[in-house]
Amino acid sequence: MRRDIHNADVxxxxxxxxxxxxxxxxxxxxxxxxxxxxxxxxxxxxPGAELIAAGMPADGYANILSGVVKLTSxxxxxxxxxxxxxxxxxxxxxxxxxxxxxxxxAASTVRLCTFPRSAxxxxxxxxxxxxxxxxxxxxxxxDDARDWMMTLGQKTAAEKVASFLLLLGxxxxxxxxxxxNSFDIPLRRADIADFLGLTVETVSRQLSHLRKAxxxxxxxxxxVTVSDLTALEIHAGVVPTDPQRTAAxxxxxxx
Amino acid sequence: MRRDIHNADVxxxxxxxxxxxxxxxxxxxxxxxxxxxxxxxxxxxxPGAELIAAGMPADGYANILSGVVKLTSxxxxxxxxxxxxxxxxxxxxxxxxxxxxxxxxAASTVRLCTFPRSAxxxxxxxxxxxxxxxxxxxxxxxDDARDWMMTLGQKTAAEKVASFLLLLGxxxxxxxxxxxNSFDIPLRRADIADFLGLTVETVSRQLSHLRKAxxxxxxxxxxVTVSDLTALEIHAGVVPTDPQRTAAxxxxxxx
DNA sequence: CGAACCTTTGATGGCACTCAATACAGGTGG
DNA sequence: CCACCTGTATTGAGTGCCATCAAAGGTTCG
Numbered sequence: 075m076r077r078d079i080h081n082a083d084v085x086x087x088x089x090x091x092x093x094x095x096x097x098x099x100x101x102x103x104x105x106x107x108x109x110x111x112x113x114x115x116x117x118x119x120x121p122g123a124e125l126i127a128a129g130m131p132a133d134g135y136a137n138i139l140s141g142v143v144k145l146t147s148x149x150x151x152x153x154x155x156x157x158x159x160x161x162x163x164x165x166x167x168x169x170x171x172x173x174x175x176x177x178x179x180a181a182s183t184v185r186l187c188t189f190p191r192s193a194x195x196x197x198x199x200x201x202x203x204x205x206x207x208x209x210x211x212x213x214x215x216x217d218d219a220r221d222w223m224m225t226l227g228q229k230t231a232a233e234k235v236a237s238f239l240l241l242l243g244x245x246x247x248x249x250x251x252x253x254x255n256s257f258d259i260p261l262r263r264a265d266i267a268d269f270l271g272l273t274v275e276t277v278s279r280q281l282s283h284l285r286k287a288x289x290x291x292x293x294x295x296x297x298v299t300v301s302d303l304t305a306l307e308i309h310a311g312v313v314p315t316d317p318q319r320t321a322a323x324x325x326x327x328x329x
Numbered sequence: 330m331r332r333d334i335h336n337a338d339v340x341x342x343x344x345x346x347x348x349x350x351x352x353x354x355x356x357x358x359x360x361x362x363x364x365x366x367x368x369x370x371x372x373x374x375x376p377g378a379e380l381i382a383a384g385m386p387a388d389g390y391a392n393i394l395s396g397v398v399k400l401t402s403x404x405x406x407x408x409x410x411x412x413x414x415x416x417x418x419x420x421x422x423x424x425x426x427x428x429x430x431x432x433x434x435a436a437s438t439v440r441l442c443t444f445p446r447s448a449x450x451x452x453x454x455x456x457x458x459x460x461x462x463x464x465x466x467x468x469x470x471x472d473d474a475r476d477w478m479m480t481l482g483q484k485t486a487a488e489k490v491a492s493f494l495l496l497l498g499x500x501x502x503x504x505x506x507x508x509x510n511s512f513d514i515p516l517r518r519a520d521i522a523d524f525l526g527l528t529v530e531t532v533s534r535q536l537s538h539l540r541k542a543x544x545x546x547x548x549x550x551x552x553v554t555v556s557d558l559t560a561l562e563i564h565a566g567v568v569p570t571d572p573q574r575t576a577a578x579x580x581x582x583x584x
Numbered sequence: 585c586g587a588a589c590c591t592t593t594g595a596t597g598g599c600a601c602t603c604a605a606t607a608c609a610g611g612t613g614g
Numbered sequence: 615c616c617a618c619c620t621g622t623a624t625t626g627a628g629t630g631c632c633a634t635c636a637a638a639g640g641t642t643c644g
Binding site: 591593594595597598599600601604605608609610611612614 | 615616617618619620621622623624625626627628629630631632633634635636637638639640641642643644
């Protein structure tokens with residue numbers, strides 16, 4: 075059954091919003107969207123803007139409409155690790171928590187659809203499907219986090235940088251599901267380094283290697299085009315290279 | 330209001346089970362516990378037993394009654410990363426997923442309370458509070474995973490090992506909330522190495538350093554006693570050491 | 585007691601960090 | 615439009631931490 079006949083009831087701002095399809099708002103009916111929309115506000119922030127301060131009580135929540143948000147964790151001595159990247163139409167915030175030790179900061183220009191804590195809690199009471207959506211996003215983020223732990227703990231610098239480009243290509247476009255062959259890196263080298271657990275210099279060197287190897291082209295330090303996806307995947311260590319070992323894995327895995 | 334008056338209705342096996350308090354079963358009433366209990370089974374497995382095979386369809390779920398489970402992620406070339414440790418009374422399994430790329434393996438001897446996929450789904454339909462509990466565990470695991478990303482990405486070998494001991498001390502005892510000063514390490518050195526993104530040799534060396542520094546004592550390679558918790562925290566990098574920098578952080582944070 | 589496994593310790597080398605200098609991009613004002 | 619300036623990125627040289635290789639010491643079984 076198509077819901078589009080009710081589209082007239084959906085707030086104008088929500089009509090084209092991806093959060094209504096792949097985001098949490100998909101759990102809400104038109105009436106609830108109107109109700110939430112009344113308390114919601116749009117906001118556009120510049121790169122570097124702090125969206126959630128670590129250790130502070132979170133005052134509200136938001137959906138990411140466009141742009142990239144980095145989740146950061148800080149050590150007392152100043153070392154920083156980016157523990158996650160969030161893309162449209164992700165939900166932003168930490169439900170049920172007094173305060174999180176994790177901060178959120180705009181990596182690129184970010185457009186947000188914000189709503190107060192109470193509005194979300196009200197919606198949660200009304201619609202059990204909403205919590206289910208939130209749960210599913212949490213599970214997805216958990217999978218992503220654990221994937222990245224593999225990258226941080228086991229991979230070499232070259233593999234880390236290649237993995238990063240693969241990650242970006244998969245997530246940069248909120249509408250498509252496949253891999254984007256060409257995109258702008260929404261992070262500075264310093265951010266990439268903090269995400270990969272490397273230094274700026276090492277990141278730069280590895281990008282140069284990929285460029286000289288003809289696997290990617292980079293323009294103006296930001297715009298990347300992946301010309302050889304398979305090679306990139308090999309460099310990321312996510313695909314078997316040794317045929318012998320591959321065969322062995324296959325056999326043991328199919329039992 | 331005390332629920333203990335209903336304890337007569339609670340299955341005998343559940344009476345002393347920690348999952349009924351801090352685990353997911355706390356969301357169920359006695360009748361539902363009976364219903365779930367009918368389909369549940371107890372299982373005890375030895376260290377090294379595979380509980381969930383990566384890439385396989387998960388046939389069921391379980392609560393951990395005692396012992397430690399390691400969640401592992403594997404690269405095609407054989408490199409392994411332990412992406413999480415789970416303790417009693419954690420819920421084990423990946424709801425709503427066809428199959429997970431993450432495997433689960435008993436690190437120590439593990440006792441489980443298992444139930445089939447359908448039983449959980451039935452419970453989820455009956456009790457919305459259950460999904461809420463699952464969601465909260467997922468959020469907790471997400472926080473833990475991100476904490477550990479900081480450890481993997483930024484910390485030195487010495488800090489990693491110290492952080493590992495702190496993690497164990499906090500989680501090893503399912504009944505207490507504080508820090509256990511003495512406990513058995515439920516992992517072999519090779520597992521610790523895979524968890525920390527180090528080699529066995531480096532782990533061993535760093536443990537020796539902590540021992541020679543008088544911060545911990547280790548007997549029979551497994552039993553650890555933390556004699557200087559503050560020093561351990563300093564070595565883990567989780568506590569400010571430089572007073573000047575500490576003051577600076579404090580000031581900038583309070584604005 | 586002996587065998588298998590695990591852990592520790594030592595010697596050496598390589599990858600990524602540090603330090604330092606140069607090149608580039610984007611914005612502002614002349 | 616160009617000169618300037620700031621923040622950002624690249625490239626190079628040297629060092630140090632941790633991995634690798636190798637061997638000996640412990641522990642836990644049968």
